[in-house]
Amino acid sequence: MDEETLEQVRSVVAAIPPGKVLSYGDVAELAGLRSARLVGRIMAEDSADLPWHRVLRANGTVAEHLRSRQLELLRAEGVLADGARIDMRQYRWGG
Known part of the structure; x- marks a missing residue:
């Protein structure tokens, strides 16, 4: 993988604001x-x-393997899970 691809992905992820989420496909x-x-x-x-x-x-x-920590971090930002699932329609960032 080239450095440009790495930086493009890192840039998108860094831009996601607190309280919002994206899917791996959205980031791509x-x-x-x-x-x-x-x-x-x-x-x-x-x-x-x-x-x-x-x-x-x-x-x-x-x-x-990340479930507890990830849900804890999201909850601290106001992103609430229904069980182990986040409502993507509610919390997805518009980018």
Whole structure:
């Protein structure tokens, strides 16, 4: 993966405001990419300094291994889950 792609994804994720979320596919689209999986890979490898918790699966769920922490961080910003799912229609950022 090239540096430009990495920076495009990082820029989109950094811009998501508190209280809003995007899906991996949303991030890919805004970054000009075709692959939500590539966004997931970038997030897994290089997102410690980003609001990574604001990026979810398209159905509003989070990765199981991040579930507690991610939902806690979102809740602190006013994003409330219904069980383990975030209502993407309510909280999705318009970009």
